[in-house]
Amino acid sequence: MRAFEAVGRAGRRWGRLAGLALLAAAPARGEGAPPEAAPAAGAEERAPVAVLVETPAPGTVLEGQLHQARITGSARANADLGDAFDVMVVIDVSASTATASGTDVDRDGVVGVDPAHELLPPGAYPSEVRSTDPQDTVLQAEVLAARALLESLDPSRVRVGVVSFAGEVDPTTGLRRRIDQHDAWLEVPLTHDYTAVQRGLTAVLARGSHGATNFAAAVRLAVAELAGVAGARSAPRDDAQKVVLFLTDGMPTLPIGRGDVEDDGDHEAAVRAADVAHKAGITINTYALGARALRYPRSATEMARRTVGNYTPVQRPGDVGVILRGTTFADVEDVVFSNLTTGELSTDVRVAPDGSFDGYVPVQEGRNRVRVTALATDGATGSVEFDLEFRKGGRTEQEKALELERLRGMNRELMLHREAEDIRRFRERQRKELELRREAGEER
Structure with missing residues (x-):
């Protein structure tokens, strides 16, 4: 149910503080609000930030043992583009992804390591083993990250597909086995059925790591499916924003040329494929996993740059799960809740990559005036205000406390990997705004 919606704009990034001060002095925009003032001459106009609150619905009386009210909804940085997304997760399955990821991916209490880099007795592991725990490899980390991403998305708005890529080579010559070979495979066409995506990810793990690394083949296949060209297995969806999440460790x-070295032609082929993606309106976000990918980042960075995407270096490949959950293809960086009645601020809000949010705001019994404010990656903000009624009762204190702690834990984890300083400043400005409102009320 669409309960409340509003749109806001901000000026240049360096002028956000002044913009928020003006926002504090005036009510949030909503139905019946006066038109927004035109931006100052020479100011860069920001795309609107839309904030939609889905629950609680208007007129609902919330109950709880703790003085906390749950709010869910979504935000998007450009209201004109809508809130539908088609996301293709592209997974590197080349031989190097059998290497230890540096973290305890399967959480069995043991961190797998690469025997080649450890002081181990000769013959302790076969020469081909790259991780002492086969469940802690880069490939395992990539698949686990994709699974975690699915849990945070809204299947009614977001279709997800999976492409894997590598590249078979002749062990004698080091060249491609055949000129017409396929180096990328469509594991799952774009779908709302996340169970099917989970099955596809299981199949990727079952086949394991193999071969060399063909970026261009992976990008071309992802673009074909997202664009819905002739022969694609994914149905086209013109109203959806199209995104590639490209994971690679190399x-x-x-x-x-040879499959064990990067030639200029390999880089050029990847960049040309990215140019095709850009012309099709597709954004590529690249994730460089581990030391090798970080040493040779030019293709991953250029693919992201040419498609107006983001390049994210990941020092420890095993951390990609947290980072992928903290990414945003809705361009929404953070959401905070403010109780304007009590003057309290809540950052206990989970923000999903598709802009969905879910969290709690402190409330008092009776009427509460609540503001939800979203921050876009370009510094724009949007807010909406609404009233909610709260009375004590219903859900047990322990149940709600556990849910709050879960959200706080997720937020702490994500803040380690996101642009924490920008988010900290944004939240501090929201606190300052509440203080200004409180001081203004005391003076009256």
Whole structure:
């Protein structure tokens, strides 16, 4: 149910503080609000930030043992683009992804390591083993990250597909086995059925790591499916924003020359494929996992740059799960709740990559005036205000406390990997705004 919606704008990034001071002096925009003032001459106009509160619905009386009210909804940085997304997760399955990821991916209490980099007795592990715990490999981390991403998305708005890529080479020559070979595979077409996506990810793990690395083949296949060209297995959806999440632990080594080195032709092929993606309106966000990918980042960075996406270096490949959950393809960086009646601020809000949010705001018994404010990655903000009624009762204190702690834990984890300083400043400005409102009320 669409309960409350509002749109806001901000000026240049360096002028956000002044913009929020003006926001504090005036009510949030909503139905019946006066038109927004035109931006100052020379100011860069921001895309609108839309905030939609889905629950609680208007007129609902909330109950709880704790003085906390749950709020859910969604935000999007450009209201004109809508809130539907098609997301293709592209997973590197080349031989190097069998290497230890540096973290305890399967959480069995043991962190797998690469025997080649450890002081181990000769013959302790076969020469081909790259992780002492086969469940802690880079490939395992990639798949676990994709699974965690699914849990945070709204299947009614977001279709997800999966592409895997590598590149078979002749062990004698080091060249491609065949000129017409396929180096990328569509594991799951774009779908709202996340159970099917989970099955596809299981199949990726079952086949394991193999071969070289063909960035271009992976991007071309992802673009074909997202664009819905002739022969694609994914139905086209014109109203959806199209995104590629490209995970790799290396650099392109195919289609040109030997499969164990990066040639200029490999880089050029990847960049040309990214140019095609950009022309099709597709954004590529790249994630460089581990030391090798970070040493040779030029293709991953250029693919992201040319499609107006983001390049994210990941020092420990095992951390990609947290980072992927903290990414945003809705361009929404943070959401905070403010109780204007009590003057309290809540950052206990989970923000999903698709802009969905879920969290709690402190409330008092009776009427509460609540503001939900969203921050876009470009510094724009949007807010909406509404009234909610709260009375004590219903859900047990322990149940709600556990849910709050879960949200806080997720937020702490994500803050370690996101642009924490920008978020901290944004939240501090929201606190300052509440203080100004309180002081103004005392003076009256």
